[in-house]
Amino acid sequence: MPRTRDILERPARRPDDFHGILTGAPCMHELFRLMERVARSNASVLIRGETGTGKELVARALHDLSNRASGPFRAINCATLTPELLASELFGHVRGAFTGAVRDRKGLFALADQGTIFLDEVAELPLDLQARLLRVLQEQTFVPVGGTDSVKVDVRLLSATHRSLRDEVERGRFREDLMYRIRVVPLYLPRLSERRDDVALLAWHFIEQLSRKGPRPIRGIERAAMDALLSYAWPGNIRELRNVIEYATVVGEGDILQLADLTPELRGEPPPGHHDDHRGDSERKRILQALLEAGGNRSEAAKLLGISRTTLWRRLNEQP
Ligand SMILES: Nc1ncnc2c1ncn2[C@@H]1O[C@H](COP(=O)(O)OP(=O)(O)OP(=O)(O)O)[C@@H](O)[C@H]1O
Ligand SMILES: [Mg+2]
Structure with a gap:
């Protein structure tokens, strides 16, 4: 058992909550002010940030803050589907367009009419779909797969990527004209390691959240465990932090979260950069x-x- 003086109690300070995005970092508050201004417009926004930094939360917040909030919000991850399926998901298809297309099916652009569509991992969009997306953005119309008639839509586009689109353009994998269209306003979401105060604030938030639901109410953190959290590089960002806390609450015992409850990389890895x-x-x-x-x-x-x-x-x- 750790000695009492080596145990940290929950601090009084709580993270601020901006549409579910929790933080205490000044750089995030700057981002929120920018989001409030951008949300009101119809401009296409490209959210750039590493995995687990909260890009999808930002996209949802932009929708909720916009005058489209009462309309639909539809999200799709461009990295997880084959090009054929992705085309049909985005633009829909008509009956007989391909084997198995037994009836007409609406795509996300039709379903998101009067609302917002969020293309996650947009850099992974195949080149032919990039051309079709460009057309939607230029003309606000699209043709379903296998169809002939174009359909009119009023959709706002938000996208996200963990890559540099500029690099993708240079490598010939992304259309330059589309890049300018989709990142009228680029937003950058900082890594967790760039908002150090948030590590402790969010760790406590997740502890409290999991304590409420779970079988192990935790009232303190061993100082050494907090030091390990603070000196870790967090390549998986907030998602990883939440998973680490969940892991610790599941594998450990007692009401103090201890260093021994943390994953090996948190206990053993040398400091970031080393x-x-x-x-x-x-x-x-x-x-x-x-x-x-x-x-x-x-x-x-x-x-x-x-x-x-x-x-x-x-x-x-x-x-x-
Ligand atoms: N600031 C935050 N406060 C609370 N929870 C957060 C915050 N940022 C991210 N999360 C949580 O972390 C997880 C990852 O967030 P999200 O899916 O938005 O990240 P992402 O950047 O889209 O990740 P990926 O690139 O892997 O798709 C989610 O469960 C989300 O609720
Ligand atoms: Mg995401």
Whole structure:
């Protein structure tokens, strides 16, 4: 048991809540002010930020703050579908457009009419769909897959990416004209490591949230555990922080969250930047360690790291 003086109690300060985006960081408040102004317009917004930084929360907040709030909000992840399915998801299809298309089906652009559509991982959009998206943005019309008549829509476009679109344009993977269309207003969402105060604030928030629902009410954090949280690099950002706290509340016992309850990478990894020359190595070690922790279960391991199952597999195979 840790000694009393090594235990931190919940601080009085609570994070501010802006449409579900919790924070105490001044840079985030600047972003909120900008969001309030941008939301009122119809401008296309590109949200840039690493995985788990809250891009989808920002997109939803922009919709809720806009005069389209009473209209639909539809989100789609461009990285998870085949090009054919994605085309049909976005633009719909007519009966007989392809095998299995037994009836007409509305796509997201039709369903989001008078509202907002959010294209997550927009950099992964295949080039032919980029051309079609450009047409929707220019003319506010689209043609369903296999159809001939164009359909008129009034949709506001928000998109997000963790990549630099400029780099994608240079590599010939993204249309330059589309890039300008979709990022009329670029918003940058800082990494968790760039808003250090938020680590403690959000850790306490998640502890409280999980304590309320879960079997283990926690009233304090061992100082060493808080130090580990504060010195960690958080590559999976807020999603990873939440997962780490959830893991700790599940594996540990008692009402004090201890260093021993944290995942191995939090307990053992050297401070951020220390391993820069061997980034690949330590990434691989992190993944292998997580797999070990999760008894070889990839979904569980990915959850521990705050990344998707496919990202986990890709990263593991990318390494030398
Ligand atoms: N500031 C925040 N306050 C509270 N919860 C947050 C915050 N930021 C992110 N989250 C939570 O973290 C998780 C990840 O957020 P979100 O899905 O918006 O991130 P993302 O940037 O879209 O990630 P990805 O690139 O992996 O799609 C969600 O469960 C979200 O509710
Ligand atoms: Mg997302």
